[in-house]
Amino acid sequence: MDATIQHNKCRIALDVMGGDFAPQNNILGAKEALKLDKSIEITFVGKRNEITKFLSEQKFDKQDYSIIDADEVIEMNDVPTEAIKSKKKSSIVVGLNLVKDNTVDAFLSAGNTGAMLTASTLILGRIKGVGRPTIGTPIPTKRGGVCTLIDSGTSVDCRPNHLLEYAILGSIFVKGMYGVENPTIGLLSIGEEDSKGNELTLAANKLLRKSGLNFVGNVEGRDILAGNVDIVICDGFVGNVILKFAESIADWLKTKIKSYMNESFINKIKTLVAKGIFKNLFSPFDYQRQGGVPLLGVDGISIIGHGKSSPLAIKNMIFNARDIYSKNLVNKFKEAIKNYGK
């Protein structure tokens, strides 16, 4: 793919088969996105018959979309590496090949995450100089912004140079997507001093110190929600654990509030009065709003959505893809990695 050619329209291929509520949520999300932004062209990838049936029920205008048939589905419990080889006509394999061939500018799927990771790396290829593609996930901070956690679960058992790559890719991503000039980078460790950490972080700290990036040093678990840096770098094992812990906070809060409410009638009244506050507490952890997360470091735009994506999540995922495309981020990643160390 030659990503230097930017079209007026952003051509997006959407996996209609991926996700727990496919195809309806996927198609409804696309409809909403098309309504709001005329610069988007949507290609639905999946079982043509199912798509056509659903689209006619929804009274879609035929000129708004195209369909690419993919009559196999990589299921959630399929083993990624095997499924990619055996299901060549699956929506994920077909969709990513559309990006590779430059037929579309981005591919989006709420299907099997492992398959998306593996297939994106194999089909689109890694950007030259990138050892391991990664995912950064924005976590809402108390300052109102986000702290992007990289790697949030793509690679375990990282080497120090992988963490350096995450910092380079993360800097470009956070600047491009959130408009943060020269974002601050922290290395997740168990103490702020450079001498604190495990083998991996001690070595990565040294690489980051001489990287020329806006590296502020080690940060701790508490600095994420506090928003003390724009980007927190860690191994994918740690990132995944933190992310899943963070996702469980809303549920914890809901249970605590419910139990308070059930203690007495007066507590019930108080809770009802205060309803608006809770929305404010839960919504930052609502991953539907965020849509999907792009795989950073592959040569093309591949966005991975949550299995339980709502139409809203699909719509936001489409807008994420559009923004990454219009900001020319893939080329910026390439330049940054190429220029690093020069």
Add this chain to the structure above:
Amino acid sequence: MDATIQHNKCRIALDVMGGDFAPQNNILGAKEALKLDKSIEITFVGKRNEITKFLSEQKFDKQDYSIIDADEVIEMNDVPTEAIKSKKKSSIVVGLNLVKDNTVDAFLSAGNTGAMLTASTLILGRIKGVGRPTIGTPIPTKRGGVCTLIDSGTSVDCRPNHLLEYAILGSIFVKGMYGVENPTIGLLSIGEEDSKGNELTLAANKLLRKSGLNFVGNVEGRDILAGNVDIVICDGFVGNVILKFAESIADWLKTKIKSYMNESFINKIKTLVAKGIFKNLFSPFDYQRQGGVPLLGVDGISIIGHGKSSPLAIKNMIFNARDIYSKNLVNKFKEAIKNYGK
């Protein structure tokens, strides 16, 4: 120390110099504990003059305590290994030697955590068969109980057998302290399947599977607050990061509630009405209530408190020590480790 001899009274040595609010909070906490439980004997360890002065101001009854002079202090920024060697008359070194000599049954300090860890291991020694002493921290779950996270920051770069040891020690601790019969143990990883994880957890999973412990398999970050197991085992790097992340939730919540409150007058009223709910949300993360955490795997009772310990925290720390002593946990650890693999 021969921990098989159980006295009627529990003899506790308290570091009066350790902590950000020493000596006042330490002494006030001890006073509160003595008032509530006559079975406790307190020995204050620290600078005799300072202790005597404060005690007379507080109108302490002389028969309630004894003082052991220790005129050096390991400061918060001292390097633990060096400080232990150079400050032989520090409260931490003197206090732990009192346990070693069987002059007291437990030593408690809210001082330099690293120094407490190192000095406890060096002076009390490790229980035979324990590679690395550890700390387990209870995290409040949505079910109302706690999930104990082991190791919560003592050892980074663990080997698989260390995680097995944590599971053995944790089982005894959680049964003894929280009365949970045959507590369930989960290994913190990035997926529930045995095949998911990093090099460390893949190997530890195999050891735990054949351990005969009540091991339920891998758990994820979300299972901690959900309370899906009684004990979560992990490397100290991961444990420290999770713990500090969890500690920052209350602050995040407070900021979000404050910003909602400041949006309008009506929001302010609503927030005031709902005040009681928030207390319910913050208090589980109030580490003052918990007091301190015992170092598991050393041959004696050594309890490490938070640097910012309030009198309440000190009081609870004293009660923790008393409970560990009266339940004879150190001997139970010894038996469990000795019997393991037989």
